[in-house]
Amino acid sequence: MIRKLSTKLPMLLLAWASLASSAPVLAQAYQCTLPKRIERPPPETPKGPVRRGPVAAYTLAASWSPEYCRLAHNKGSMQCSGANGRFGFVLHGLWPEARFGPSPQWCSTTPRPSPELIRRNLCMTPVPWLLEHEWAKHGSCITGKPETYFKVSAILWRSLRWPDADRLSRQKDLTAGDLRRAFVRANPAWQAQQVGILASRTGWLREVHLCYGRDFMPRNCPARIFGPADVAPLKIWRGL
Secondary structure, three states: OOOOHHHHHHHHHHHHHHHOOOOOOOOOEEOOOOOOOOOOOOOOOOOOOOEOOOOOEEEEEEEEHHHHHHHOOOOOOOOOOOOOOEEOEEEEEEEEEOOOOOOOEOOOOOOOOOHHHHHHOOOOOOOHHHHHHHHHHOHHHOOOOHHHHHHHHHHHHHOOOOOOHHHHHOOOOOEHHHHHHHHHHHOOOOOHHHEEEEEOOOOEEEEEEEEEEOOOOEOOOOHHHHOOOOOOEOEOOOOO
């Protein structure tokens, strides 16, 4: 477990300052407005085995919000109701990866993110309970401070530009490779083999998984993260 990630922040900032384009801060959170009142989520309890160990790489997972909201039971949530903005790609979380075997998880459920910290990150991840969950399950295996975890996640997130998924969704015979190539055109520092895709069994886009090395620079995705081959058909739900 890396407990001194904060010492790597200057290096991370410099690395991504050289690669980042002028991506808007909210990425694809259109007209995001914070609710006046946010209820603090209940404390997390481990929902699986505790696994501690060295971190060899990272995955930044971005959810395609229209697909999530199409299937979500809580249509009145900040992410899905439309009352606080329309969301495209949103940050699911930053996940540690092991060199071999299962990834570290549930290293600690404390300290909890403060309500103010959760609020500051809601336009990036518009689900309060998910922010608490991602810290407890993944972030606590990366660093000992929620503030550091969300700061690093935000640095990576704000360095990215997202392709126009609405336009892609209308493309005839769309494939997973088309989405990867569109992402690379928007982010020239990346290569297609570093962009993983999670799709449903029926071929609908659910998430994009970006693969980073331990130095927080792009790396090739292993097969289990890369997902469907470039030739695989892909559908994108527009949600409109």
